[in-house]
Amino acid sequence: MTQTAPTSTASPQAPRRPGRVHRAWFAAAVGFVTIIGAAGFASLPGLLIEPLHAEFDWSRGTIGFAVSVNLALYGLTAPFAAALMDRFGIRKVVAVALTVIAGGSLATVWMTASWQLVLFWGVLVGLGSGSMALAFAATVTNRWFTARRGLVTGILTAAGASGQLVFLPLLSWLVEHHGWRPASVTVSLTALAVVPFVWLLLRDHPADVGLAPYGGVYAPKPEPVPGAARRTVGVLLRATRTGPFWLLAGTFAICGATTNGLVRTHFVPASHDHGMPVTTAAGLLAVIGVFDVVGTIASGWFTDRFEARRLLAVYYALRGVSLLFLPMLLGPSVHPPMVFFIVFYGLDWVATVPPTIALCREHYGQDGAIVFGWVLASHQVGAALVAFLSGVARDAFGSYDLVWYAAGALCATAALMSMVIRRPGKARTPAAVGAP
Template identity: 85%
Template sequence: MAQTTQTPTRTPGDGPVRTPRVHRAWSVAAVTFVTITGAAAFASLPGLLIEPLHAEFDWSRGTIGLAVSVNLALYGLTAPFAAALMDRFGIRRVVAVALAVIAAGSLLTVGMTAAWQLVLYWGVLVGLGSGSMALAFAATVTHRWFTARRGLVTGVLTAAGASGQLVFLPLLSWLVEHHGWRPAAVTTGLAALAVVPLVLLLLRDHPADVGLAPYGGEYADKPAPVTGAARRTVAVLLKAARTGPFWLLAGSFAICGASTNGLVKTHFVPAAHDHGMPVTAAAGLLAVIGVFDVAGTVASGWFTDRFPARRLLAVYYALRGISLFFLPVLLAPSVHPPMLFFIVFYGLDWVATVPPTIALCREHFGADSAIVFGWVLASHQVGAAVVAFTAGLARDAFGAYDVVWYASGALCAVAALMALVIGGTRTETVLPAGA
């Protein structure tokens, strides 16, 4: 990912100009990638908890789905405020506190005895902590540190969550299968804590902190801290909500969340287990999704630098919807080639929607794009929360998930149409296809 650059640098206070061989922005992006990867352990666990918690506490799948739903909703609703808090207090402070809150919520679940504690610890604490970083974190870092290659970097940082899933999901599923769910919860908490020193020591809030210009851009002094973070966040929402592109982006991204985090990430493992597939095998398939998610998201970032973002979104949503219609007939006690094809296909498309969505936010909302994307991300997580809960209710009511797969496929077709009607012309430089 590192590249040479001739971007001039200067120390704060107009010191001597330096020309680094490798721009510091790439190391900041690397630290951000590792941070999101380490924090992603918590996102790998909910789908593995449904059956063990149901067996131990006799909680319904709808009740467990409620805790996951609260987690996803708070993740989304916290994101836009987190972007503003990063403007006020700095990226390092916000991310370090968020990681600590995630760790606390995960570790406290070990001693829970009632369903409300699951909602509080996993739903509220982990939801608030995760919402303070993740994609809002990636969008803020990309906006501050990069002028060129934003699409590529956005794709790489978005893929970090999938990398965390790849790293942790096989381990967590093995722990749940052989030692129970509590050691898995402890592992996610410790993983989040382990990243805190890395953030405090290596992450920097702004290029001007180290006398640099953004990668591919001109030097600018670090702006003063922005006060009134909550007020600014709401004001940006009210301004954006008066535009059609905001509602189209928010609506399509809500469907994105419903068909990924809310449905497949939360309910694929128990759905596969319903058909006789071992939990470890189903979790392994989710990990494979993570492998191809990385490739798909990075490729999507590359495409976003070169092709109209709204057309990319329409293609991604249409292909995702088609694949969901086939899933009910693919679930079986063992893994077979058609299922592997679905896993590879779905993995490539999983969060490929993020780079073009961020690009469209940047195109339409300029300097407020990180906060606007936070609100769009909120809709993503609200969509995920609704489906995480209703899919559990559907399983309790019908004894199967089939109706949820079909409904989500139809919603993806709607999202493809919404993406096509997002207006506007790209204002950023679009590289030629051969660049």
């Protein structure tokens, strides 16, 4: 495919001097608030399992299947969303995604059969959420920043945790006192309210406002990249011929399995099995969100300064140890060892994201955001499998204990895989050059 020359029809011919605060930080702030506003969809699944089981008598495996469809589509949509943002712009893709999330969440209010839960929450919300979140964060970071990319990636990743902190206590209170339907409506309205914020305040590229990326040199805004689907698949085919891709995809699949698939989806019902009130368990998840913000931003700072693969190995090893101890800590009340677990696990929750994005960027150049989208797909496939299998295991054994132990073993495997990833300078391949 022939590369077209960049054009500056949408941007000034000469760059402007940035103000005292570079506009890139404003773009990061808009992205942060947008991800917070859309985070309600990630907070709700774990709160729906018991109410839907009680009202419709659906098995936890059936409900877990709908959540797994949501998580899988979240991941499989992400690489195409990154390419669509190159084709149509960030604003249009994110605005449409938020609207789809709002529609899918609102439609669940009128469902009467389990297939409708799969369609509305699994398919629609999954497609919408996959078109933004981490793919959105990676694209904003790559376009607006040359310096401080690790730090900004950590900040934007932490936005999801901040949204969890904001929404989990509110949604759990609504579910406990008014039922699950008002909670679904709240998620829908919040996602819809963010749409004008994105459309009016976010810009697709630094050249739109006549600036260079933060820490970089000015370049005119490139033409839209056609053939988004073809480009996305092509990047995948080139990346699959390299070893680092499979190691990153495998470790990130385990990351998704042990966070979104297991803890975010099943921690609340597992705690409830041990006599803990739902609101208390949801509050503990919110506290995880507090420390996740600290841990993820710190991880971004570390990623700018230390070798990313070693950071990943440490993060996965520590997570595995904490999960092995969790079955002994669950009980009807909150006690100091449980508080220690919540703090420790929260610091590690998505600390893996900044070094994973950095490795994708270092190994695959300008295709790094799309490659990360495919790595994120593996994250969500892992999350989807464990969300479903954990529900099946709970139905079969009456306990989540076996699931926690298996998750700890998976994390140990991910730590070993991280250390096998070669340094970028030793793994330059045709895929690493990045095709137009």
